[in-house]
Amino acid sequence: MTAPTTSVPRGRSHVEEPGVPAGRRASACARQVRRVVATEVRTSPALLPIAALTVIGCLRLASADAQWVGYWQNTTLKVHTYACIVIGIVSGAIAAWQAGRSRAAGLHPMENTATVDGASIVLRAVAPIWLLATTGFLLVLAAALGRSAVVHAGTPPWGLVVMTVAVLGMQVAAGAALGAWLPRRSAPVVTIVVLYAGGAAPVYVEGGERTWGRLYPIVQQLWDPLMREAPARLLTASAWLMCVAVLLVLVAGRRWAGVRPSLTSLAAAATLAAVSAGFVLVPQVAPGEQFASVRGAGDPVACTNGSGPTFCVWADHADTLPSVAGAASAFARATDGLTFIPTTLAEPGVARALGRPAVDVGAFTAPVPSREEALAALVTASAPQPGPTCIGADGAVIGGSDAARAIPAILSERLGIPPVFGADSAAYPRLEQLTVARQNAWMNAAAEAEVHCAEPPPVPAS
Amino acid sequence: MLARGVHAPEVLAAAASVVVLFAALPVVSLPVGMITADEPVRLPLYLIEPILLAIIATPLCFSAASTLEATAARRARRWHALTIGVVVALVCGLLAMQPNVLSQEVPRVLATYLGSMGMMLLGATTLGQLGWLVPLAYLLMLSVIGASGFGELSFWAWSVQPIGTAAPSALLLLAAGSAALAARWRTRALTG
Numbered sequence: 001m002t003a004p005t006t007s008v009p010r011g012r013s014h015v016e017e018p019g020v021p022a023g024r025r026a027s028a029c030a031r032q033v034r035r036v037v038a039t040e041v042r043t044s045p046a047l048l049p050i051a052a053l054t055v056i057g058c059l060r061l062a063s064a065d066a067q068w069v070g071y072w073q074n075t076t077l078k079v080h081t082y083a084c085i086v087i088g089i090v091s092g093a094i095a096a097w098q099a100g101r102s103r104a105a106g107l108h109p110m111e112n113t114a115t116v117d118g119a120s121i122v123l124r125a126v127a128p129i130w131l132l133a134t135t136g137f138l139l140v141l142a143a144a145l146g147r148s149a150v151v152h153a154g155t156p157p158w159g160l161v162v163m164t165v166a167v168l169g170m171q172v173a174a175g176a177a178l179g180a181w182l183p184r185r186s187a188p189v190v191t192i193v194v195l196y197a198g199g200a201a202p203v204y205v206e207g208g209e210r211t212w213g214r215l216y217p218i219v220q221q222l223w224d225p226l227m228r229e230a231p232a233r234l235l236t237a238s239a240w241l242m243c244v245a246v247l248l249v250l251v252a253g254r255r256w257a258g259v260r261p262s263l264t265s266l267a268a269a270a271t272l273a274a275v276s277a278g279f280v281l282v283p284q285v286a287p288g289e290q291f292a293s294v295r296g297a298g299d300p301v302a303c304t305n306g307s308g309p310t311f312c313v314w315a316d317h318a319d320t321l322p323s324v325a326g327a328a329s330a331f332a333r334a335t336d337g338l339t340f341i342p343t344t345l346a347e348p349g350v351a352r353a354l355g356r357p358a359v360d361v362g363a364f365t366a367p368v369p370s371r372e373e374a375l376a377a378l379v380t381a382s383a384p385q386p387g388p389t390c391i392g393a394d395g396a397v398i399g400g401s402d403a404a405r406a407i408p409a410i411l412s413e414r415l416g417i418p419p420v421f422g423a424d425s426a427a428y429p430r431l432e433q434l435t436v437a438r439q440n441a442w443m444n445a446a447a448e449a450e451v452h453c454a455e456p457p458p459v460p461a462s
Numbered sequence: 463m464l465a466r467g468v469h470a471p472e473v474l475a476a477a478a479s480v481v482v483l484f485a486a487l488p489v490v491s492l493p494v495g496m497i498t499a500d501e502p503v504r505l506p507l508y509l510i511e512p513i514l515l516a517i518i519a520t521p522l523c524f525s526a527a528s529t530l531e532a533t534a535a536r537r538a539r540r541w542h543a544l545t546i547g548v549v550v551a552l553v554c555g556l557l558a559m560q561p562n563v564l565s566q567e568v569p570r571v572l573a574t575y576l577g578s579m580g581m582m583l584l585g586a587t588t589l590g591q592l593g594w595l596v597p598l599a600y601l602l603m604l605s606v607i608g609a610s611g612f613g614e615l616s617f618w619a620w621s622v623q624p625i626g627t628a629a630p631s632a633l634l635l636l637a638a639g640s641a642a643l644a645a646r647w648r649t650r651a652l653t654g
Contacts (some may be wrong), residue, residue, distance in 0.1 A: 049595050053603075060498065060607050067500065078497040083497070086602040093598060097591075185469070185521050186476065192517070192598060202492060221497065 040128040046094045047132060053090060054136035057082050058143040070151035070322025073229070074222045075144045080164045083137035084218040087197045088168050091133040092175035095126040096187040099179030099252055112258030117255030119261045122176050126249075130172040134165050152322030153306075159234030160292065163217065166241035170197055170216075173245035173252075180252035210285040215240070215277060219292045225317045227293040233283060234292055240276035301353050308332030309378065311361075312354055313348040320369060327374035331382075334414040337440040340447035341382050372417050379420045383408045384447035398453040403427040406459075407443050430459040469521040470549050476518045477549075481556045484511045485594045489562060494622060495609025503613045505605070505622060508563045509574055513601045513621075514555055516578030517594040522546050523586040523643065539647050550579060570628060574621045577632030583639025 020028075042049065061078065068074040097123060104109045111121050145156060174195065179187040202213025203220060217237050221230075247269040253261045285291050302318035308328035313320055335341045344351075346358035361381040369377070384407060390398040396454045402425050408424035410431055422428060431439060438460060446456035484507065492510065493502035504542040525542055557563075557571050578597045586593030613624055620631035 045589075045592050048589070049592070049599065053599065054604065056607075066498065082606055085606050085641075086599070089602055090595065090599060093595070094592070185472070188594065189514070189518055193514075197603075200492065378624050 027042045046129040052130045054139050057140035061144040072154035072156050075148045076156040079144050081142045083164050084167050087133050087136050088171040090128050092171040092191050092195050093188040095129050095172045095175030096179030096191040098125045100184035117259045117261050118256030118376050119250050126176040133168045146430045157229035159229045159231040163234045163238045166238035169245045170241040173248035178246040180255040182368045214291045223293050230294045236279045240280045243273040243276045308409050310344045312350050317323040323353040324374045327371050331378045339444045375415050375417050376420050379408050379411045384450040387451040390453035403456045404450045406431050427459045477553045496606050498607045501612045503609045512575035513578045513597050516582045516597045520594040538606050572631035573629045577635040580635030580639035583643045587642040589597040
């Protein structure tokens with residue numbers, strides 16, 4: 001007696017056999033998908049290269065002396081460029097190689113009689129590559145944002161993150177389509193050329209980036225602090241990229257003649273892609289503007305909002321704020337207990353726009369000041385000044401005593417930076433000998449005296 | 463027959479097509495250090511071409527009869543190595559005759575090709591048929607993170623260093639790649 005045979009209808013997997021409860025079928029199906037994905041990821045030829053590129057990206061972005069640190073938008077843009085150009089093109093090339101694996105292994109005739117269609121076969125080969133590429137991108141992003149977060153709190157432009165994941169999907173799908181239809185050895189090279197040239201071409205064609213270049217959107221500029229991401233445009237572009245990715249996978253699936261996806265599904269995907277392309281291309285972007293970002297109608301003045309003195313700059317210079325905010329926190333800890341430290345510091349001219357008093361710190365020498373330069377500016381701006389009434393009969397300023405000049409030197413010492421000025425004050429060596437509490441008490445009294453045009457009290461003996 | 467077995471005619475045809483294509487392209491330059499440099503260095507397109515040619519040459523390392531080569535009584539591997547050498551020499555000749563490369567830049571183009579071949583050989587011995595990934599990753603990383611500050615080149619960006627550094631680096635890479643391939647051939651067949 002032979003065992004009864006069960007036949008599974010075409011297009012239906014074993015877990016869909018009749019008689020099995022729907023819940024069990026679903027969980028068995030999920031288990032099967034998980035197992036397949038885990039196996040494919042573990043054995044994928046993309047695992048080692050993408051892991052290496054991820055490690056290199058993390059190390060490079062974590063170690064470089066960079067202007068983008070602290071600026072979440074630009075940090076995300078840098079990682080977006082790395083992901084799309086390095087991880088994405090390598091993933092696309094590997095996908096092109098993988099799409100031809102069944103033909104190279106002689107499994108193509110067997111797959112032509114499978115219970116799933118060609119698109120599913122392609123997806124099984126290349127989806128793990130997309131998964132690995134996305135994981136690599138997110139890890140590099142986490143490393144870079146972690147470095148920015150140390151300097152300045154913020155959130156990444158989420159639309160750009162979503163679009164990067166979609167670009168990676170499209171690159172992998174493009175590789176799959178080319179790999180399915182071209183000879184195995186030439187497919188990766190053609191994929192590299194297509195993906196690289198497609199990303200570079202809009203930069204070299206006048207107006208390309210804000211017109212047709214949006215269809216393969218690799219953002220290669222930085223955004224100034226007044227620019228904000230355009231989430232609607234970025235999400236529309238993401239939808240377009242995913243539609244194209246689906247279309248390309250279906251096109252790749254047509255290579256399996258016995259189980260090719262139907263023309264109806266191909267037409268539906270093509271229609272969706274065409275409609276979404278329209279949504280991407282219709283919004284007009286003026287010359288000089290970018291597709292992915294818009295100019296925010298924000299406050300002309302930007303201020304730090306962490307601990308320590310509030311520091312305000314013109315919004316155009318808001319890129320100085322992250323490093324100043326970090327310095328201001330350290331300054332607040334070093335000046336705890338001092339009553340004369342100004343609560344608001346500002347760039348020249350900002351106080352009037354703010355509508356409240358602010359101590360002028362002058363302009364920094366670098367676009368983004370170093371921590372030491374920011375601390376020196378804070379110390380200089382905090383030095384006690386004679387009050388507005390301290391003008392003598394001859395018009396000269398009364399005050400500016402030698403003893404009061406020791407205050408910035410003491411503050412510099414507490415912050416661990418070279419003395420801004422005042423280290424030559426006679427009071428400085430004696431002040432150094434005192435405890436912090438006694439230093440604070442004397443400095444508060446000296447600053448008060450300075451404001452009221454009086455001589456500071458003598459430095460107490462240690 | 464051996465030449466056909468290691469795909470030499472296809473590799474030569476593809477290389478000739480690439481050389482013709484690049485000769486027809488306008489003279490443009492691509493940035494080096496797009497995300498790490500404040501002022502990226504510019505890399506002429508003709509210095510990308512040799513890396514692409516090395517990527518194309520990957521099938522040369524994989525013989526259709528690799529197992530037979532490994533066990534052959536006659537020294538088939540010598541002929542395989544000679545075939546690779548002849549193809550490399552022919553491609554060097556094609557590169558040297560490029561009309562849009564200045565004569566003083568020819569040594570750099572050749573050094574870039576030989577060094578990239580070395581990277582490809584290293585890749586082929588470690589990643590098998592995906593050996594082309596090594597020069598590809600180098601090219602992409604060069605354009606994205608190859609320089610910092612105002613055009614300071616990264617130490618590993620050997621192909622864009624002054625020719626006095628680039629040429630020895632290229633020869634070192636080629637020697638390392640050849641040695642790795644020879645060592646691999648000694649121990650087992652390179653089947654990918």
